[in-house]
Amino acid sequence: MxxxxxxxxxxxxxxxxxxxxxxxxxxxxxxxxxxxxxxxxxxxxxxxxxxxxxxxxxxxxxxxxxxxxxxxxxxxxxxxIGFVFQKAVLFDWYKVLANILAPVELAGLRKRDYVDKAYELIRLVKLEGFEDKYPKELSGGMQQRVAIARALIMDPxxxxxxxxxxxxxxxxxxxxxxxxxxxxxxxxxxxxxxxxxxxxxxxxxxxxxxxxxxxxxxxxxxxxxxxxxxxxxxxxxxxxxxxxxxxxxxxxxxxxxxxxxxxxxxxx
Ligand SMILES: Nc1ncnc2c1ncn2[C@@H]1O[C@H](COP(=O)(O)OP(=O)(O)O)[C@@H](O)[C@H]1O
Ligand SMILES: [Mg+2]
The missing domain is CATH 3.40.50.300 (P-loop containing nucleotide triphosphate hydrolases)
Incomplete structure (x- = not known):
């Protein structure tokens, strides 16, 4: 190839x-x-x-x-790279938006530079309206959507x-x-x-x-x-x-x- x-x-x-x-x-x-x-x-x-x-x-x-x-x-x-596992492994004490931005925070970058991107991903994974929910308020499928958005936030x-x-x-x-x-x-x-x-x-x-x-x-x-x-x-x-x-x-x-x-x- x-x-x-x-x-x-x-x-x-x-x-x-x-x-x-x-x-x-x-x-x-x-x-x-x-x-x-x-x-x-x-x-x-x-x-x-x-x-x-x-x-x-x-x-x-x-x-x-x-x-x-x-x-x-x-x-x-x-x-x-982005990684998505069988279990979403989200931060329980972070809301959806903050969870999606967590890799940005861990990389020491400015979260505000990535907020628009996070909202674009929230639309993409169909979580509009859930930005302010905590993981425990979401179904397993929705938690996995958050994990996918989080994996995409740094554009891997x-x-x-x-x-x-x-x-x-x-x-x-x-x-x-x-x-x-x-x-x-x-x-x-x-x-x-x-x-x-x-x-x-x-x-x-x-x-x-x-x-x-x-x-x-x-x-x-x-x-x-x-x-x-x-x-x-x-x-x-x-x-x-x-x-x-x-x-x-x-x-x-x-x-x-x-x-x-x-x-x-x-x-x-
Ligand atoms: N850190 C490790 N130490 C010892 N054995 C391991 C370790 N990680 C995986 N294994 C073994 O290697 C094999 C393959 O594991 P894994 O890659 O997790 O398989 P799969 O993802 O296909 O289920 C298994 O027998 C597992 O027990
Ligand atoms: Mg495995």
Whole structure:
């Protein structure tokens, strides 16, 4: 790929645990990401998805391989990223507006320079009228909207989303998926989106990177050539169903091989 923005080259991570065990979290992961691309990362829990995200963001050092972003090698926390986790982790004692401005405050910049931006984001994530509410007054979905706005306030080039909608009910998840697509088409950030929900991975992604069971390796990279902009209508597309089945098979295949492996071990 000639237009790589993020280059992930043979990245591995082994954790040495306190009990003396070595956990191979991910093993020789390589792929490139184009600028503005939406990458879904799909895989069973514990296969190293969060580990890979933290390595790309420079929050964790790999034990093997290299990552570069925008042509520069990653060797410490990289600037210009936004992170959204499964739990919104907001400051309870800050209202919505102050929560969205928190990264500005932490960076030691002047909040008043970012207030217009914060209001623009409040509109974008559909929280108009809730600026003065405290997190505890908001639903889980609304708290996640605040977390998304907060992640965008410093205008990051890359947005890392680690199962951001995993704790929400199905309807709220669908709604936020569609809104995330609108935000992405407006802002054109490069997005790395971790999920273990197949329809979500297909609806959102330009490509779906499928992880194996731990140690996480890449099982397949599936291009999602469904038309954009995507609305809920895309789910009626025959292609959508075919892609879902293909991904189910890849993921189920991982489970089957695990069963085979445990049977084999049982025989030894
Ligand atoms: N700091 C750590 N020390 C030891 N083991 C870890 C650490 N972080 C993650 N792991 C292990 O690495 C594996 C991958 O974890 P993780 O990246 O969180 O998986 P996922 O996000 O796909 O659920 C798991 O087995 C996890 O227990
Ligand atoms: Mg994780």
């Amino acid at each position: 000639d237009q790589a923005y993020v280059k992930i080259d043979s990245v591995s991570k082994v954790f040495d645990t306190f009990s003396g065990d070595r956990v191979v979290a991910i093993k020789e992961i390589s792929f490139d990401i184009r600028p503005g691309e939406f990458i879904s990362i799909l895989g069973p829990s514990g296969c190293g998805k969060s580990t890979l995200l933290r390595i790309i963001a420079g929050l964790l050092k790999p034990t093997g391989g290299n990552v570069s972003v925008g042509g520069s090698p990653v060797d410490g926390p990289i600037k210009g 080039e890359i947005l890392f989303m680690d199962e951001p909608f995993g704790a929400l009910d199905a309807l709220t998840r669908d709604q936020l998926n569609l809104e995330l697509l609108k935000i992405w088409s407006e802002k054109r950030k490069t997005i790395l989106f971790v999920t273990h929900n197949i329809p979500e991975a297909v609806l959102l992604g330009d490509r779906v990177v499928v992880f194996s069971e731990r140690p996480g390796t890449i099982k397949a990279i599936i291009p999602i050539d469904l038309p954009r902009p995507r609305t809920v209508e895309v789910k009626k597309d025959k292609k959508f169903g075919e892609l879902e089945v293909e991904l189910y098979k890849l993921i189920a295949g991982a489970h089957e091989s695990e069963i085979e492996e445990s049977k084999r071990k049982g025989r030894d």
